[in-house]
Amino acid sequence: xxxxxxxxxxxxxxxxxxxxxxxxxxxxxxxxxxxxxxxxxxxxxxxxxxxxxxxxxxxxxxxxxxxxxxxxxxxxxxxxxxxxxxxxxxxxxxxxxxxxxxxxxxxxx
Amino acid sequence: xxxxxxxxxxxxxxxxxxxxxxxxxxxxxxxxxxxxxxxxxxxxxxxxxxxxxxxxxxxxxxxxxxxxxxxxxxxxxxxxxxxxxxxxxxxxxxxxxxxxxxxxxxxxx
DNA sequence: TAAACTGGTATATATCGCAAACCGATATGC
DNA sequence: GCATATCGGTTTGCGATATATACCAGTTTA
Numbered sequence: 514x515x516x517x518x519x520x521x522x523x524x525x526x527x528x529x530x531x532x533x534x535x536x537x538x539x540x541x542x543x544x545x546x547x548x549x550x551x552x553x554x555x556x557x558x559x560x561x562x563x564x565x566x567x568x569x570x571x572x573x574x575x576x577x578x579x580x581x582x583x584x585x586x587x588x589x590x591x592x593x594x595x596x597x598x599x600x601x602x603x604x605x606x607x608x609x610x611x612x613x614x615x616x617x618x619x620x621x622x
Numbered sequence: 623x624x625x626x627x628x629x630x631x632x633x634x635x636x637x638x639x640x641x642x643x644x645x646x647x648x649x650x651x652x653x654x655x656x657x658x659x660x661x662x663x664x665x666x667x668x669x670x671x672x673x674x675x676x677x678x679x680x681x682x683x684x685x686x687x688x689x690x691x692x693x694x695x696x697x698x699x700x701x702x703x704x705x706x707x708x709x710x711x712x713x714x715x716x717x718x719x720x721x722x723x724x725x726x727x728x729x730x731x
Numbered sequence: 732t733a734a735a736c737t738g739g740t741a742t743a744t745a746t747c748g749c750a751a752a753c754c755g756a757t758a759t760g761c
Numbered sequence: 762g763c764a765t766a767t768c769g770g771t772t773t774g775c776g777a778t779a780t781a782t783a784c785c786a787g788t789t790t791a
Binding site for chain 2: 778779780781782783787788
């Protein structure tokens with residue numbers, strides 16, 4: 514075993530990785546929300562290729578975590594759901610990226 | 623919405639990320655196995671802080687995927703389980719890292 | 732002989748991701 | 762008018778997953 518290389522690894526962040534964000538579908542959603550001020554449900558559905566039900570439940574989970582804010586409004590009698598990343602979400606997303614990068618970088622020889 | 627920044631994102635690898643590897647506990651296991659020629663069960667258990675049952679089931683999953691090879695032997699009447707990363711596992715792990723890095727890099731402002 | 736430890740495996744449980752069924756409202760066909 | 766289809770989602774159901782606990786065979790210690 515190569516102790517030297519092992520000690521160079523910084524794997525600790527992995528133990529406390531944010532699983533709400535780690536899920537690929539939600540990572541995708543957050544990636545889109547992170548570059549716009551807000552997006553609606555259908556836009557996200559098209560971009561992510563998630564089904565309606567799947568997208569809806571992931572958004573609920575993100576809302577429960579306090580990472581996205583969901584605002585519903587009517588546009589000519591038709592309901593529209595607007596999503597935006599909360600400040601808490603932006604911070605958590607940034608932290609997640611930092612942690613994962615650190616782990617991945619420490620693994621590269 | 624900022625189309626320019628959105629188009630610069632390379633999120634496609636996310637859609638086909640390897641979930642066997644994506645799970646943090648297994649990512650941790652693979653990280654350790656990637657720097658040693660082989661390790662035994664207790665060593666991994668101590669390094670990862672996983673419980674015996676948990677570690678055992680993750681190793682089985684990795685074995686089923688063909689990513690690790692499990693060899694059992696006796697050392698003075700005491701059983702010992704040796705784990706090593708297979709070639710297939712090494713390739714898949716490398717590919718996972720490449721994909722995740724690409725995604726994370728495309729998200730950095 | 733019994734109690735405690737080793738090195739695991741099997742089982743129970745809780746959660747999760749996903750798809751399909753459902754739902755209220757609106758537009759369309761006849 | 763009254764079905765029927767469509768829109769924009771939410772709720773429900775199910776199989777798979779992750780984790781902890783119970784369990785087990787064998788070994789060492791008291």
